[in-house]
Amino acid sequence: MMDLFEKCYNPKENSALYDAKVxxxxxxxxxxxxxxxxxxxxxxxxxxxxxxLGSNNYLGLTHHPKVKEAAKKAIDEYGTSATGSRFMNGTLKIHRELEEALAEFLNKEAVIVFSTGYQTNLGTISALLSPKDYAIMDKEDHASIVDGWSMSHAKFSRFDHNDVDSLEKVLQKIPEEAGKLIVIDGVYSMAGDIAPLPQIVELKKKYGARLMVDDAHSIGVLGKNGRGTANYFNMENDVDLIMGTFSKSFASLGGFIAGDKEVIDYIKHYARPFIFSAAMTPSSAAAALAALHVMQEExxxxxxxxxxxxxxxxxxxxxxxxxxxxxxxxxxxxxxxxxxxxxxxxxxxxxxxxxxxxxxxxxxxxxxxxxxxxxxxxxxxxxxxxxxxxxxxxxxxxxxx
CATH class of the missing domain: 3.90.1150.10 (Aspartate Aminotransferase, domain 1)
Structure with a gap:
């Protein structure tokens, strides 16, 4: 009989666990x-x-006095946990304040915050795509984006990294009547290069697709006061969804998605990682909000x-x-x-x-x-x-x- 744990005790040569043990x-x-x-x-x-030289603390805010003080104050006011999902008892005033401030900062109608950045991509992509739709992704997109597609059961196409000709070839093969979501990183987390957003926007419009930009490594780095890739290229109105995390420039933990109010409302009601997870802790939300203020003040x-x-x-x-x-x-x-x-x-x-x-x-x-x-x-x-x-x-x- 096959033992499920066999791979744990005897990993195959050149597997990740085998290499780790070596x-x-x-x-x-x-x-x-x-x-x-x-x-x-x-x-x-x-x-x-x-x-x-391996931290994502790009702005150095994890020890900023205003950020630390905001986190401490939130614990005194709200305690250490929201103790529930946002749907139930987990929505706090500090969550709403953070969402409203982010929407204004990013020039978008609405924002919702998730407990982690991984959950943000997982929830957003799986909520919006159905099996009849297409996810179109750069080959170097973050794993959370790929996992969001997998959970959606949508069709899947990838294009060569930052190659707009490759992207167009992919789009040409997709039926016109199909729903299409292009998902890219604004700044790629391994190569450290910036997506060619103007050319991608041009193809998005030509083929009737929607565009989501993962700005986890762009917020706080690119654009005016760190507003990200779309702002950097002056194309905020051309990007449908902007995703970000709080574990990098925001010196906290969590994630967010920004877009049109109707789209954000839809995600709120269909994103399983949002619905079935406990809300961001009060201290995390307060730290992220304070970091956002510092970003603009300094x-x-x-x-x-x-x-x-x-x-x-x-x-x-x-x-x-x-x-x-x-x-x-x-x-x-x-x-x-x-x-x-x-x-x-x-x-x-x-x-x-x-x-x-x-x-x-x-x-x-x-x-x-x-x-x-x-x-x-x-x-x-x-x-x-x-x-x-x-x-x-x-x-x-x-x-x-």
């Missing part, structure tokens, strides 16, 4: 490290300070973020590292070989720099990389030290000359 045996396992403390740009591990944070990222991008290029087509504060360092990527991660970590090692299927085969990302509060001294460490590690492993 890495653990070699002392190279890079995941689930228990950090003892964090100051945003640095973390503490086994009493040792390490420069953090635009110099975004400017400094870009200065830091541009300096690091220039430095890595000059050292000879392959950073692909990144043009945002997400900068991949392509190593290509899986085990050499792990060894480079370990060498950097031991020297005092934390990065995120990424392997297939999170990236394409032979695209294993170290994902680095930057924070508005990184100092010039930290960036200089990080570049020195990258140079030392890269030369030791023969990745650069």
């Amino acid at each position: 890495a653990q045996e070699r002392g190279l396992y890079p995941y689930f490290l228990p950090f003892e403390g964090t100051e945003g740009t640095e973390v503490t591990y086994n009493g040792r300070k390490i420069i953090m 635009p110099e944070r975004i400017e400094h973020l870009w200065n830091i990222a541009n300096r690091m991008r220039k430095g890595l290029k000059e050292l000879g590292f392959d950073i692909g087509t990144s043009n945002t504060p997400i900068i991949p360092v392509y190593i290509r070989d899986k085990w050499k990527t792990v060894m480079m991660w370990k060498e950097l970590f031991d020297l005092g720099v934390y990065t995120n090692p990424v392997f297939p299927p999170a990236v394409q085969p032979n695209d294993s990389l170290l994902r680095t990302s930057y924070i508005a509060t990184h100092t010039e001294e930290q960036i200089d030290r990080a570049l020195t460490i990258f140079e030392k590690a890269g030369k030791k492993l023969g990745i650069i000359k």
Whole structure:
């Protein structure tokens, strides 16, 4: 008889679990490290300070006094939990305040907030699509977008990354009478490049599709005061749905979807991850709202973020590292070989720099990389030290000359 747990005890060679066990045996396992403390740009591990180049805390707001104070105040006022779904007893005044502020910020009629960003994509896409509709996605879209399609049972087509010619070929094959939802990332979380939104909008209109932009890594980074990809290209009226998360620039936890009031009302009543999950905690909602205010009050944070990222991008290029087509504060360092990527991660970590090692299927085969990302509060001294460490590690492993 087949034992369901057989794969747990005896993983197949080259599977994710097999590789994890090999890495653990070699002392190279890079995941689930228990950090003892964090100051945003640095973390503490086994009493040792390490420069953090793997955080999505783009604006450095996790330790901002206004954000922390708002979270504490919300706990005093509402307690630690909403204790129910938004449909029932879980809707709080702070949720409505956050939704209204986001709608105004994004120039959209309405917003609803979810408990996580993953649930936002899962709920929105599965609610809007039916088996007779089509989901059209970039090949590097986030996994939560793909999972939202899977839950919807809609038909599915993918186009080559940021390739508008490939997108048009896909759209040409879809029946005119079918419902079509194009879903893209505004900024791609691994390659760090920006979607060609103007050309995608042109095709959306030509073929009668709707367009959803996942701005998880764009809000707080692109556009006026960090309003995201649509604002960056001055195309807010051309993007039907804007999705975002609170776990990055907003220094909190949760997600949101913004669009026309009627569409948001529909999602409210059909998105199972929204209906059947407990509401955002009061402290998370309050922290996100406070972060939104800081974003607008301190635009110099975004400017400094870009200065830091541009300096690091220039430095890595000059050292000879392959950073692909990144043009945002997400900068991949392509190593290509899986085990050499792990060894480079370990060498950097031991020297005092934390990065995120990424392997297939999170990236394409032979695209294993170290994902680095930057924070508005990184100092010039930290960036200089990080570049020195990258140079030392890269030369030791023969990745650069």
